Amino acid sequence: MTWLNPLAFVGLLATAIPVLVHLFGRRRARRQPFPSLRWFPPSHPNPAAARRPADLLLLALRCAIVAAAVLALAGPRWASPGRAAGDASPQRVILVDTSASLRRLTSRGSPAVDEARAAATALADSSRGALIVETARPGGDLSGAAAWLAPRPGPREVVVLSDFQLGALEDGDLASVPDEIGIRLRRIEGVGQGPGAAGASTATVTASPDGTEATWGPRPVEAPLLPRVLAGEADRVAVEAALAAARNSAAPEPGRRRVAVVFPGAPDRDAMLSGLEWPDSAWLGSLLVALSRDAVLRSIASGAMAGTCGLAGVPMAPDESGAPVAMVAGVRPSTGELVIASCVAVGTLAGAALVARVAAAATGATRPTELEPAVLPDELLRRWERPGAARRAGPDAAAASDGRWLWLVALLLLGVEQWWRDRPVREGGRPVEEPDARAA
């Protein structure tokens, strides 16, 4: 057992008060001359002798009441394995870096982001309280983590699980974390040169008269998911060029999604853009968000010629006048294919960029900046790390104390003392009734 307020034990001196009252406050029987004692019942016991045990019991009760109150004020905390572990361990916010670079495989063959999630779960289990946040920008979320930890008592720390690419974390991000909150930076390393590289291999078996020979080699990279491009015959060359560009910047991803970009002049353009629906699908929302935030498309679209789309849908990448580069028209119900209607010609820079960025967004392609191989040095990470300080117990301390049970005990003892003091004096095992005031 531990005590939150051990100074309160000084109050145990107050248990001497009932003892002093018992010793010095006892009433002596007053002397009363009386004509004759023959009218008193002969078998009544000496009340002083009979009361001595009851007096001692009352004294013990009163001392116990004072002691229970003092112990309650001292703030006891009963020991338990869970509590012991919780008391030593801090409150944590665990930021899991889910940026593209964490898709690299680790030396154990699993994606680094999965290892980071497993490590976050293990850290959360060992914490007194934890919050796991998956973010592609852990540096920017440090201030939010600090704000969550600030009001909580006890030791606190922010843990960042990342590969710590250059730019993932900066001094300015760490300045948003107060000094009393600890910072722990744990590197999750992925191996390989890029997303999707290595990790899968194939064997080529060659039979020969001398035996069987097997050679191992990496699994060939699959072709990226490119949208179906619909344009006029006259734009064939431009379309092939745009697809080639998209092929170079896209990366294979499981779960291929179907997207069609319809340029002006494509045969059956109107039929393609009619009868579309807007199903509630997560990939569709993610694709729209990705396209709307696509900086490359925006920068290219800002210099594009304003087109006259005149189509219904979700505008994408508006130029300076507000005219969009393309409109996301909807999903074809029969095929589940997303149809994007371009407002610019395929032969323009914006048209080519549209195809490439749609391919990247549809396949979850990695931005080039996220493939930065350089990482922050370990010495810098160690310099940034610091232990957390325990926050002084505030209003939660009372809840943390088990003194309320001792208050309950003190109240119960008080009730017993009151009942014992007021109970009628017994004579011969029977309670004595109130004497009749009438004279004989």
Place this chain on the structure above:
Amino acid sequence: MSELLPADAVSAIDDLELAARLVVEGLRAGSHRSPLHGFSSEFQQHRAYRAGDDLKYLDWKLLARTDRLYTRQFRETTSMSVMLVLDGSASMDFPEGAASKWAYARVLAAALAHLVVSQGDTVGLMAMTAGRLTYLPARGGRPHLRSLFATLERLVPAGTWSPARGIARGAELLKRRGVVIVISDFQDDEAGTQRELRRVARHGHDVSMLQVAAPSELSFPYRGDVDFEDLETGAHRVLDAGAVADAYRTAFAGFLARSREGALRDHVDYALMRTEVAPGIALREFLIRRGARPMAHQRGARDAR
């Protein structure tokens, strides 16, 4: 002074003669005849009724038989000897101070003596204190009365009460049949007291029993742990007064009831004298009840039948 003084006022008067006089004057103020009758147990003869004769001596039975008025005449009709037997044991000195049973009993005795002498009768005193008897023979006259008062003032309650010595001896010293008035709390030797009173009554004396009790003896107002000390034996008992109050009151009430019933059974006049009641009122009630009862000789004749 015609008002009956309250008990505490009478008790506060140091001069016993004055206190007795005040009590008697208060008695007489409300009465047209002597409250203490002069009578004898000896019937002598009838004579014809004369105007002015006391109607209490009229023989009503003879009137009914003969239709004529006759007055009964007794030997020594105006001469009466009264012996006051006073309990001076330690139990009478309760509660302490001027309101004690002893002070009250002393005033009763003094008032009765004053009343008897003022009627021209004789009064004597037998008091028992500290085991010793103090005796004054039955005489009349003011000098004797003052001597009696002085004796009463000198006595200090102490020791125990012996009914065989006090009551019996007092009756023996009456030269002829008279009135024996015993003033006591009668808390000693209950059986012996009843026996002696009965014996004295059977010897032809007119016996009266004035039982003196203090209010706290009757109500027992004590609470908490009390160390009770027996005034006569010096014994101690520490008791929870609240716990024993009920039992005490029951026992004491039973004792008073036995005293009264025993007195009635033995044809002894009985009166409970509570010290919070003015002695004049207490004596008046006693004397009125006494006057209403049949004459002693008539009681004896009825008993003989």
